[in-house]
Amino acid sequence: MSDLNTRTATTANELRTEVEHFYARQMQLLDDHACEEWADTFTSDGTFDANGLPAPSTGRAAIAAGARAATSRLEAEGLVHRHWLGMLTISENDDRTITARSYALVVQTRLGGGTSLHRSTLCHDVLTRDENGRLQVYRRTVTRDDIA
Amino acid sequence: MSDLNTRTATTANELRTEVEHFYARQMQLLDDHACEEWADTFTSDGTFDANGLPAPSTGRAAIAAGARAATSRLEAEGLVHRHWLGMLTISENDDRTITARSYALVVQTRLGGGTSLHRSTLCHDVLTRDENGRLQVYRRTVTRDDIA
Amino acid sequence: MSDLNTRTATTANELRTEVEHFYARQMQLLDDHACEEWADTFTSDGTFDANGLPAPSTGRAAIAAGARAATSRLEAEGLVHRHWLGMLTISENDDRTITARSYALVVQTRLGGGTSLHRSTLCHDVLTRDENGRLQVYRRTVTRDDIA
Known part of the structure; x- marks a missing residue:
């Protein structure tokens, strides 16, 4: 492998490890x-969308409010959730953004x-x-996965 | 740690990250x-064996056919499978092949x-x-794990 | 990014990958x-504590004995356990110890x-x-997670 390829591979590996740490x-x-610190991991104009939600949340205030509603419900019901992300693939785009695709499980106790x-x-x-x-x-x- | 050890550790870490990305x-x-792209991640003479199968599949055509049979069954039954590999350990062999041992879960929705x-x-x-x-x-x- | 930042990021990524391999x-x-090899992954004065245990185990002999008791119980009951650690965050302390926080699941078959x-x-x-x-x-x- 040429030096260039080695450097490229190193960069891709570095980036994947960095994204994994970010997700953790x-x-x-x-x-x-x-919930506020969670919302701060999005850009100020960040969007959270899900096929289980009536509409996307845009901006940190909306994203934090969504998280607070969900966590309040869990506390009221005596439930603990753990979000596991895994099987992560990433690619870098020309505009230096990163596309990441992963599986996410919610474990409930x-x-x-x-x-x-x-x-x-997904x-x-x-x-x-x-x-x-x-x-x-x-x-x-x-x-x-349960919504076709 | 000597430079050599540092280099060796870096290489092992690089390899593990690369294998994780490959598995994802x-x-x-x-x-x-x-299914065809899945089969292409095996060598042309690659073998897929499992203690839950009557016989191993050898070669990409057989491996793709096995995947097509499994995915058709899932579609007919309205099921979604997600394969999670984790807890990966790797070692490099003298012939430059890599031995990898991991846990694999099938999550079904x-x-x-x-x-x-x-x-x-396993x-x-x-x-x-x-x-x-x-x-x-x-x-x-x-x-x-359910088969002794 | 400066060379220094690159080196720092590399080191943190290297360490996280090394810890993941250690956990696997x-x-x-x-x-x-x-069980003995498991106990050897702790320091000679290492401690294993859990909110589900009556008291912490200290030292490899105690940690190995705890593992042997647990694995004997599984064998007697025909159960297989797989421990998955994930969503790992790490930080290095001034005394060169490493603090690691992760989720751990026990999958039972x-x-x-x-x-x-x-x-x-946790x-x-x-x-x-x-x-x-x-x-x-x-x-x-x-x-x-089930104990408040």
């Missing part, structure tokens, strides 16, 4: 009910009860970087 | 019912219904590279 | 019922039967290195 932190924030799979989804993201180089979600589209 | 893409192909774990397995692979340096499966052996 | 190997040892989620937990580790640079667990704290 992002999911921990949501599952810790840190009832306090004092059992654990089960709540949902299986997560399709367009990621960008803020002025400090940190990854952010610009567009997220979540597709539930 | 490979599982997405299968779950997208892209019924259209309009719920999500559950269909199967838990996946033992021997990986090689094609003439362009791309990873391929030369031997895959899947062992279901 | 460690979980495979436990699930293979290699009954021989001749079905597969289900046995447990969802795993909080302090990792160090032995004299050969290999990662080891110094403190592990596992928090079950």
Whole structure:
């Protein structure tokens, strides 16, 4: 392999590991009910869309409000959710955004009860970087496996 | 740590990340019912064996046919499968093949219904590279946890 | 990005990949019922604590004994466990220890039967290195999601 190929491979591997760490932190924030910090992982004009939602949420205030509604419901019902993202593929686009496709599972545990799979989804993201180089979600589209 | 050790560690990390990306893409192909592209991730003489199958499949035509039969069954039954590979350990062999051991879960969702774990397995692979340096499966052996 | 930033990012990515490989190997040892090898992945004064246990285990002999008791129970009941760690975030501390936070799932399969989620937990580790640079667990704290 030429030096150039080696460098290219290294960069792609680096990027994938960085995206995985970003997702791990992002999911921990949501599952810790840190809704404002969760919303801050989106761009200020970021969009969260899902085929299970009536309409997309745009902007951090709307994204945080959606998370607060969901976490309040879980707390009222004595449920704990853990979001697992995995099987991640990424590609870099000409405009330096990153397209990421992954599987996302929601694992649900009832306090004092059992654990089960709540949902299986596809997560399709367009990621960008803020002025400090940190990854952010610009567009997220979540597709539930149970909806044809 | 010496420079040599650092280089060795880097190479091992690079390889593991590359294998993870390969598996993510490979599982997405299968779950997208892209059976021919799935078969192309095996070498032309590649083998897929599993303790749940009557006999191993050898060669891309046989591997694609097996995938088509499985995906047709899922479509007829209104089921969606997502294959998750994880807990991956790898080692490089003297002949430059790569031995990879991982856990593989099959997550099953019924259209309009719920999500559950269909199967838990061990996946033992021997990986090689094609003439362009791309990873391929030369031997895959899947062992279901429910079969002693 | 400056060279310095690139190096720093590389190091963090390298470390995260190394920790993931360590966890994969460690979980495979436990699930293979290699209880002594599992205990050797802890420091000699390592501690394993969990909110589901009456008291923490300290030292490899105690940690191995705990694993042997658990694996004997599984064998007697015809159950196979697979531990999945994921959604890993890490940070390096001033004393060169590593703090790692991850989700841990226990997937349970009954021989001749079905597969289900046995447990969802948070795993909080302090990792160090032995004299050969290999990662080891110094403190592990596992928090079950079903216990408030």
